[in-house]
Amino acid sequence: MAETNTINIVHAGNELDIKRIDEELKALILSPEGTIPGSRNFGLAGEFLSRPPNEAVNIFAMELEEKVETFIPEITIANVEGNFGSDIEGMRMTIYVEGADDS
Numbered sequence: 571m572a573e574t575n576t577i578n579i580v581h582a583g584n585e586l587d588i589k590r591i592d593e594e595l596k597a598l599i600l601s602p603e604g605t606i607p608g609s610r611n612f613g614l615a616g617e618f619l620s621r622p623p624n625e626a627v628n629i630f631a632m633e634l635e636e637k638v639e640t641f642i643p644e645i646t647i648a649n650v651e652g653n654f655g656s657d658i659e660g661m662r663m664t665i666y667v668e669g670a671d672d673s
């Protein structure tokens with residue numbers, strides 16, 4: 571059975587600690603906004619969850635870009651691609667990141 575809700579992070583820059591960036595991005599994406607005491611803005615609001623797939627990818631990308639600017643300022647989100655499978659497979663996202671100085 572295919573894994574659902576998979577996020578692949580593809581590095582496009584040169585001087586980043588990829589493992590740390592990967593962990594920070596996953597923490598940001600998987601944390602609902604408002605659930606971290608002392609940092610209530612950390613995480614995503616999740617408005618994209620109830621939207622049609624193409625709209626969900628756009629909302630997710632915009633929200634992620636905004637949060638990355640605040641919480642992981644050494645990178646930027648270069649692109650987010652959504653790949654839509656059958657209902658069983660779900661949606662997969664590929665996130666392309668760059669070092670903030672690479673752009």
